[in-house]
Amino acid sequence: EDKVVQSPLSLVVHEGDTVTLNCSYEVTNFRSLLWYKQEKKAPTFLFMLTSSGIEKKSGRLSSILDKKELFSILNITATQTGDSAIYLCAGVIQGAQKLVFGQGTRLTINP
């Protein structure tokens, strides 16, 4: 069964800290991995990772994929209260139309 596991499930830090969120996957015929940020409702797209070892960056957020060890990390530097959200990662299966989601990491940034 395809599985995506995220850790930690919950993380509370102070504004300005750097955080690393983890996502490991066991997905047959893996194609790519997606990161989403879920605030109040809709997951909003952050990154798509297909190739191993290539870092993707967007402002203070960055992410990388390791296809040998089957995991990805999402880094957020200089965190702000607006970064508080649930961060979801999802695996994409080759030839399939569905995303397989992890359970999410609830990140809370305290001022």
Place this chain on the structure above:
Amino acid sequence: EPEVTQTPSHQVTQMGQEVILRCVPISNHLYFYWYRQILGQKVEFLVSFYNNEISEKSEIFDDQFSVERPDGSNFTLKIRSTKLEDSAMYFCASSGGSGSGAKQQYFGPGTRLTVT
């Protein structure tokens, strides 16, 4: 920026009733999806739709559920004879371009379904 929209934002229904959840995907997208998220649980795939037919469905998507694209813009999920355990947030998503498949799906804001 184009976005996926969903209506209603919250639907309350009695057990045994039928509900229709509506979605307007991003206009040039070709792949459409429904997911659900039971409170406190993972987002789960229900069904994908391409070229006017279901392309993939999960075990959850049984005969109680159906999808339809009744016109060029709407994409609906019908749940017949609702059960208490159907209470969840239902997300519509779409992805675009020929051959893009499941890449980079854009999600709507969700419909919270409460079955009483």
